[in-house]
Amino acid sequence: MRIQPRQEILDIWRATVRSCWEKGEWHWGGRSGSNSINDAEQLLTLLLPASKIPALSLDDPDRADDEVIEALNSLGGAIEIPRRLVTVMIDYFRRYTAEDGTPVFGGGGYLTPVEGGPELTEEQRSQDIVDSFAVSVTLTLATIGFVKVYRSATQRRELLAQLDELETMASIRLTAAMVGLLRSFSTFVFTSTDEYGRRLCDMVNQDELPRRELVAALREQLRDTMASLRSVVIGSGRVTEDLDNSDMLFECGWSWGIIAGAEEVPTSESIGRQREGSAENAPYLYFTVIAMDAIEDLNSERTRLLGLLNEEQQRLSRALQLRWELTRTYWATVATFGNRRRWPIEDIPWRTTDGDRTDYYTLQATSLAVKGLLAVGRGGDEELGRIAAVLVELAQRARVTRRATPGESALLVHTPGKRVTLNDDTSKPIMTWVVNEFSTVLLQRAITVAGLLSNARRRSELLELADEVWDHLVLRRIPDGRHRGLWDHAGGAFPGLAPRPEAPSWYLTARVVQALVNAGQLLWDRPFPRAARLSGYAQDLIDEAEYLFDRELMRGTFAGEAMQRSMRSIRASLRQAQLLVDERPGTAAALANTLLLLLNDVTTGQQKASEGI
């Protein structure tokens, strides 16, 4: 892997403080102005790596790495950096809490009018958005974790008071975001013959089965999921239709906001008002993926180990976990349905039931498919390899790893991005949400899937793709000015596609950071897959070296003080090679090789000597 996550993250940190920190103050906002999502992404650019990669942590001034401190030194020294961050975080939570104490999750400038439609009203812009729930989960978990560690590293009374305030606000926001996610979950039921059903069947029917047979097979595979849907009782997404009817099909996942008519979720936490929803009761692929990733954070080992959730949150988290599992299985089933010729997900582009189609959705579906494959024990190299191939093809089609011709429509996914239309409960479009995250998501997927592969060769092939996507993303960094080193200057990769930006896109920068964090975790947490043949080869070398060595010992070659030292060092190296042969066979082979050469010197010397006689 050519990507160096640590160095790259530190560079982004330098760029972040250069861009945001001026005259002792943090400046919110970016290309789309300041809003609850943008600002969280801005913070996460710093906090995400700090919370996920131990070597980059910022919460204990005594422990922080020198290089980390150097990278952030315009914030101050080791002691000031976490203190400054605390004030910035407090500022964030205050900004996005309404006067009555209700956390707000508006999309602000991230939302745009539908084509030809009127400007958005203030009310529309401030509507709670699933993206904000999701990013808030990640942000609040990072914040609470930060506070927990930092608290034990300080004695200052006013700082301790600040930390208490910060933790309380973060915890309330976390609960509110979880409640939000419970109220935006959607189960959309349709018949196999209406337009949605037909589109779903067309998408999954790669084996060209007769319709009736197909529906039966699909329902059979989803039987457990359908049964479990009955357990969805709080919030939204409860099934009222008769799913037992053999003609019924469904989809589940997350809508873009609180679903119209969603009930309030009873909770003992004081999260303020639970606002009325207005979103369509239908899953949106984009919001589904983003919600799923956030819920994964809730159930992560770190969350458990640090005890980041209180009891109420653990309860809500279990409810979300159920929805997560249902969604995961549903999408994995649909994406890899049948298997004779090809999986639906291999039939690019993905077509959604509302009639939309784009490569980007295929990319999103890979995320859900991988989670699902792992869950049902189908995450072998064979299956994951097929997903990897999809990623490779997507990269080519999106002109990330292939040369682009100017004006090609494939480039639209990078800029301005895929326009997702957000509908109200009557399926009338009310706003759009533009996503240009394609390349960063591709990078994340490539790294994640590579980490799951157990074949070293396949893994490095996929990391090669990651490297190429990274090269592409590097071209898209803002090249100069105050915001240099941040994203996104699409024109850097596709000349003429877009002018040089005035302000950074935190949306994209945070996603790049997320991908780098994944890459860092790959190096940090995941063992290198062993190549079986290499171990055998190394063992053979060791055996030969051992034999030659024993023979020389027998001959008395190593008698005498001078040779004794060489003997001891050969013996030590042999032992080390033997110890490494399973874990690092390549290293063991290299050690054995040097020993063989050494022993060869000994034998050659003896031969030369006998020649002389």
Place this chain on the structure above:
Amino acid sequence: MLVFVTSHKGGTGRSVTAANIAYRSALSGRPTCYLDYDFGSPTAGITFQIPDAVNGVEGAGPNNGGLHRYLRGEIPFPEQLDVWGSSERASLRQRPIGSGPLVLLPGQRNGSEFGFTNDIAKRCAELFLRLEEEFDLTLVDLSAGRSYASQMVLAATATPALRKVVARWLVFHRWTPQHVTAAADLAFEAGGILAMAKEYGHEPERLRESLRFIRTAVIDSRGPEVGHLDLAQQAFLRKCDTELSELARRRGVGRTTLLGAVPLDPLLQWREQLISDHDVQAKIANVKTVDAIVELTEKLFDETAWETV
């Protein structure tokens, strides 16, 4: 401001570093004095290169003599040597423009350590008060370990008149496990500075807040100076460094209580002396060393460096 420098072990580089801090403080225009309270071996004269004060001053009679004689009440005032005027080093003798006075209060030759009494503590306090009026920085080099000198100054600073004066403590140590542990012991453990301070009526917490550590003769395990080492040695050093940092953190000698570190310097390694800017220009001393000492000096006066974490 009163600054007391101490260390658990001898030979840590306490005296030389402190003398250089005094020198840099004077160069920056602050009236500065340096008191040699290392009664057992008063060697400050060597560092400042003052021939008459090598191993203390010889002074006798009713008016002459070093700190010992003053503290014992044998003379009304201890001798004060103007470093700019009496050093035999040419570069020191021409007092640089803009610098403040730099004064050495040497010990007494063959003075040896002595026990302390209330009278002695009283005289000590009077001396500090007088110097505090005249100097921005009064640096007191105590000897190593739990010494009478430390007891004396703790008793002196506990007197009502001195309580209002800013007093800071610097504990010097080398960057090795033994030194780190020893420094922590000296500061925080039984019989250590905080414990002694408590006995003399100081508030231990306040004293803790005005105590910082200084690491001396540090090799930067990531710096160019280890570039010539084997890869394995470099990796080893780094790992040691990380483990030491962790040990230091656990013992309360971590980054948050660190005032600064002085790198290992070839010149200091061979000779106890002040490093002038000319030494750096002539490349016989490292610029990094001087930078570190200047930074230490500035931090002494920088309130933010003394805030609690």
